[in-house]
Amino acid sequence: MRGLMTSLFSTRGFANASGRTFREGSVGLLLLLGVGVFGLLFLWLNRFTAAGRSYKVIVEFANAGGMQKGATVRYRGVKVGTISQVRPKANAIDVEIEIAQTDLIIPRNVVVEANQSGLISESIIDITPKATLPTGVVIAKPLDKNCDPSLIICNGSRLKGQVGISVDELIRSSTQLATIYNFSFTRYWMRDRASFEF
Numbered sequence: 001m002r003g004l005m006t007s008l009f010s011t012r013g014f015a016n017a018s019g020r021t022f023r024e025g026s027v028g029l030l031l032l033l034g035v036g037v038f039g040l041l042f043l044w045l046n047r048f049t050a051a052g053r054s055y056k057v058i059v060e061f062a063n064a065g066g067m068q069k070g071a072t073v074r075y076r077g078v079k080v081g082t083i084s085q086v087r088p089k090a091n092a093i094d095v096e097i098e099i100a101q102t103d104l105i106i107p108r109n110v111v112v113e114a115n116q117s118g119l120i121s122e123s124i125i126d127i128t129p130k131a132t133l134p135t136g137v138v139i140a141k142p143l144d145k146n147c148d149p150s151l152i153i154c155n156g157s158r159l160k161g162q163v164g165i166s167v168d169e170l171i172r173s174s175t176q177l178a179t180i181y182n183f184s185f186t187r188y189w190m191r192d193r194a195s196f197e198f
Helices: 002-045 167-196
Strands: 055-061 072-075 078-088 093-099 110-117 122-129 158-163
Touching: 072 093
Parallel strands: 055 158, 072 122, 110 158
Antiparallel strands: 055 093, 072 078, 078 093, 110 122
């Protein structure tokens, strides 16, 4: 009887230990899986690309015009990157844009405009070339050491930008026009009224 009780408790103890090990392993595995999903979500939210390579260009604007980190950068109407930083300076705003396609060659002679579009006035930087690149000439890529900054936009290039279509500017102009129109209308109305009352 004593041998039977010992064998019964020892197999039950083994079963309990095995179940406990399985539960602890499952919790550990779920914990690792949760940390992995959190890490991938963090990288995705920070716009991490699988290649991990991009090049950066600094554009100087007179004012920010509502630009924020993460806003879209378009080249010829196609999204090619995002704004990575907006840094105010004493007399201007430096906007660092990150071009995700490392093989994208953008001519140096471009117009860089900060536009606003949509109902919520989302800021977008549009890059539009003024001239085409010469054909038949071998051009280094923007990340190459022999990149020619006088011909194309290279990694770390500085450009001048301008504020293009702005909802704030439209409202400001409309307010000025309404003020001028109201002032002129009131002045002529008062003059005409005074001429009839004598």
